[in-house]
Amino acid sequence: MAAVRQSKGEVGRGSEAPGGRRRQSRWTSFVAEAAEDDRAVRSLHEEGNPSHRLRVEHDRATLLIHLSGEEGEGWTTIAVERATRRFSVAQGARQADTARAAYDELHRR
Numbered sequence: 001m002a003a004v005r006q007s008k009g010e011v012g013r014g015s016e017a018p019g020g021r022r023r024q025s026r027w028t029s030f031v032a033e034a035a036e037d038d039r040a041v042r043s044l045h046e047e048g049n050p051s052h053r054l055r056v057e058h059d060r061a062t063l064l065i066h067l068s069g070e071e072g073e074g075w076t077t078i079a080v081e082r083a084t085r086r087f088s089v090a091q092g093a094r095q096a097d098t099a100r101a102a103y104d105e106l107h108r109r
C-alpha cells in the first residue's frame with residue numbers, strides 16, 4: 001500500500017549546509033531519449049542517470065507527476081488539481097499504486 005501525504009504545497013527556498021551556509025549545487029535537467037520512430041517520447045530521465053525517471057500525465061482535472069527513486073526503485077507520485085493547485089503525494093514500490101493513492105486522496109471529499 002502506498003503512503004499518502006497531503007499539503008498546501010508551499011515552495012521551498014533551497015537547502016542550507018550546516019552552519020547556515022547555502023549549498024553550492026549545479027542544477028541539471030531531466031532529458032528524453034530520441035525516439036526511433038515518430039512516436040512521442042513520454043518519459044524523461046536524469047542526465048547521466050537513466051534509472052532516475054520522470055513522467056507526467058494528465059486529464060482535464062488532474063496532473064500526475066511520477067518520479068522514480070534515484071536508482072530506479074520505488075515511486076513518488078504527486079497529484080495536482082489543475083484548478084486550485086491543491087496536491088497530494090504518495091510513495092510506494094509500484095507506480096500504479098502511488099498514482100491511485102495520490103489521485104484518490106486528492107479527490108476525496
